[in-house]
Amino acid sequence: MNDATPPSDPTSATKRWQLLSPTAQAILLMIFSTFAFAGMNAAIRHVTKELPPIEVAFFRNFFGLIVFLPVVFWNGFGFLRTKKFHLHALRAVLNVTSMFAYFTALSMTPVARVTALGFTAPLFTAVLSVYFLGERFRLRRWTAIGCGFLGTLVILRPGLLEIDTGSLLTLFSASLWGVTLILIKVMGRTESSMTITGYANLLLSALALVPAILVWQSPSLDGWIWLMVIGVSGTFGQLAVAEALRLAEATALMPLDFLKLIWVAILGYVFFAESLDTMTWIGAVIVFTSGFYIAYRESQVKKSG
Numbered sequence: 488m489n490d491a492t493p494p495s496d497p498t499s500a501t502k503r504w505q506l507l508s509p510t511a512q513a514i515l516l517m518i519f520s521t522f523a524f525a526g527m528n529a530a531i532r533h534v535t536k537e538l539p540p541i542e543v544a545f546f547r548n549f550f551g552l553i554v555f556l557p558v559v560f561w562n563g564f565g566f567l568r569t570k571k572f573h574l575h576a577l578r579a580v581l582n583v584t585s586m587f588a589y590f591t592a593l594s595m596t597p598v599a600r601v602t603a604l605g606f607t608a609p610l611f612t613a614v615l616s617v618y619f620l621g622e623r624f625r626l627r628r629w630t631a632i633g634c635g636f637l638g639t640l641v642i643l644r645p646g647l648l649e650i651d652t653g654s655l656l657t658l659f660s661a662s663l664w665g666v667t668l669i670l671i672k673v674m675g676r677t678e679s680s681m682t683i684t685g686y687a688n689l690l691l692s693a694l695a696l697v698p699a700i701l702v703w704q705s706p707s708l709d710g711w712i713w714l715m716v717i718g719v720s721g722t723f724g725q726l727a728v729a730e731a732l733r734l735a736e737a738t739a740l741m742p743l744d745f746l747k748l749i750w751v752a753i754l755g756y757v758f759f760a761e762s763l764d765t766m767t768w769i770g771a772v773i774v775f776t777s778g779f780y781i782a783y784r785e786s787q788v789k790k791s792g
Contacts, residue, residue, distance in 0.1 A: 513735035516727040517743045523724030525750030527717050528598050532759060534713040535594035538704055543714065544583070544590045545699035548691040550718020555688045558681075566685040571674055575683075578670045579690035585663035586691070587698070588656045596653025597761040599752040603642055603771035604657040606748075609778035610635040611665025619669050631780040638773025641766055680729065738783045745775050 504512065527547075535543055559566075569575065592601050613632055616622045624632075639658070643650050674683055706714060731740055748771055755761035763771075 509734040510739070513731040513740055514743065516731040516734070517740045518746060520724045520727040520731065521744060521746040521750060523720040523727065525602075525747050525754060527720040527724065528593060528602060528751050529754040529758060530713050530717045530720070531590055531593045532598045532755075534706075534710055534717070535590065537710050538706055538714075539699075539702040540590035540594045541587055541695070541702050542699045542704065543717065544586045545692070545695035546714040547586070547590075547717050547721055548583075548688070548695050550715055551722040552688045552692045554719060554722040555685070559685065562681065566679065566681040569678060569682055569686070571678055572686075574670055574674050575686040575690060578667055578674070579687065579694055581663050581667045581670070582687065583691050583694045585660045585667065586695075588660035588663070592653040592656040592660065594653075596651055596657070597763070598755045598759065599748060599761065599763045600642070600767060601653065601657050602748050602751045603763070603767060603774070604639065604654055605661055606771060606774045606778055607635065607639055607658060608661040608664045608668070609781060610639075610774070611662045612668045613781045615665055615669055616672075619666075620672065628781055628784050631777045631784070635774050635777030635781075638770045638777060641770030641773060643770075644766065684729075736786065738779070738786045741779050741782055745772075748775075 507515070531540075531543060531547075589601070589605070610632055613624070613628065617624060643654060671683060752763055755763075
């Protein structure tokens with residue numbers, strides 16, 4: 488009689504996971520997050536052919552809130568205690584506006600192009616942190632920022648190509664997300680991650696509801712399925728990134744985030760017959776590498792400080 492645990496046994500899978508080093512766990516979680524976000528972007532691209540992007544954004548937050556509720560029931564409502572409600576509210580307004588712009592961009596622009604331009608968010612965060620957080624950047628980081636925005640021009644090629652509305656909306660979304668990241672940094676000094684995440688889920692759902700009602704269209708059965716996919720994949724992607732960053736250094740994991748562009752390029756080609764030209768790939772690499780270098784230098788400065 489064979490008493491060995493079957494390979495499909497969940498307990499066995501848990502044990503194998505626990506045997507992995509924290510760095511290996513973080514790498515796998517980061518890779519999973521790129522799959523989740525790529526799938527979410529492709530699903531948004533698909534379902535916005537049927538439903539208004541603003542309504543889709545509401546359901547992204549609504550289903551994300553449902554996924555978050557078990558955490559609330561397990562830990563209680565203590566996370567609602569805060570002295571920074573005004574910052575949570577401002578973050579939510581900026582975040583939901585950024586999301587509306589991003590989802591609208593995905594409805595009209597190839598999904599891989601939107602993803603490539605989305606890599607500019609760390610550049611906006613770096614520039615704005617100088618003014619809002621008083622951070623000091625030396626020549627190397629300013630050069631990286633300049634190269635990053637040069638990469639953006641390589642993607643857009645103004646004067647050679649018509650700059651479409653979706654690309655402009657993506658950059659607008661990335662700039663707002665850059666401000667949002669600064670607010671999260673500020674709140675992180677005094678607020679727990681549970682409080683920041685909890686208020687984001689609650690306020691984003693509430694703020695997205697009224698605009699969604701104004702453009703409401705009843706989803707089909709297929710639409711409901713894709714809306715749930717968007718909400719669940721987006722939430723689990725965020726949780727995976729948060730856990731990965733807890734287990735390993737951000738600079739060790741950040742290069743893996745470029746996988747997101749590869750996955751969406753494949754999904755865009757297979758499902759939407761969309762393809763990226765060589766110059767867009769080159770621009771995306773420049774933008775992403777610049778963002779990675781800025782994050783790397785920030786970590787080095789913190790260690791030396």
